[in-house]
Amino acid sequence: MNARPAVSYQLVIEVTRSLRVRVGRLGTFEFAAGVYVYTGSARRNIEARIARHERKSKPLRWHIDYLLAARGVRILRVVRSGCAECALNRATAGQIPIAGFGASDCRAGCGSHLRYLGVQPG
Template sequence: MAKSGSTIPSAATGPEGGPARTYQLLIEVAAPVRVAVGRLGEFEFAAGLYCYTGSALRNFEARIRRHLSPAKKMHWHIDYLLAAPGVRIREVRRFGEGECPVNRRTAGGIPVPGFGASDCSAGCGSHLKRVG
C-alpha cells in the first residue's frame, strides 16, 4: 500500500511560479519486491529509492491525490508499483515545465524500460528511475 511521506506540499504552482503540470514522486521500496506491471510484464524492484515523473494538464492535484491514495483501480504503470507491499511515496515535487525535460535531467538508472513512458515521444526510455 502506498503511503504519503512527510514532505508533500499541496500547491498547484511549480517552483518556477507558473502552473504546475509535471510532478515527480520520490518512492521508497523498503525491501525487494516482484511486481506485475499491467501488460508491461513482471519485474523485480530492488530495495532503494525511485523517482517517477508524470504530468497532468487538467486536475493536477487530483492526480497527485490519486497516487497517494491506497484504494484505486490499476490504470497506469505506477499504480502497480505503488500498490506493492513496502512501497511508499516519500515526497512529491512539482514543476511548471514538461515531463520529458524534467525526467531527462533526473540522474539515475532505468529499472524497467518503457515504465510510465507509453506516450513519450522524446525517447526517454522510462519515466521511472532508480535514484538510490
C-alpha cells in the first residue's frame, strides 16, 4: 500500500519563556511559554520549505519566520502529512493565540494556522 506523499506539515514548537514578538505587518504579540503547532504546506519541494524553517538565519518572509527567529524558540519536531493544510489544521487541538497567523492565504476560514497547546508536562 502506498502512502500519500506529504503535501503539508506541522512544526511542533517550544517557546521556553513568555515573549513579545513583532510578526511582520500582523503586529506585535505576546507568546506565552509552552508548545505551539504551526501548520503549513508547500506546492513544490516541501523538504526545502521545512529545511528553511529549521534555519535560524534567513530573511523574515512569513509569520512563522518571526516567531522562529526569537530567542528561546525551537522546533521540537516536524510532522509531515498527506492531508490538505487546512484540513490538518482544523483537526489540530489547541487554542488560536493570534488571529490570522500563517493564514493570510487561507480560504477555508481556519482563523489561524498556529495553535497553542499550553505548557506540556515534562
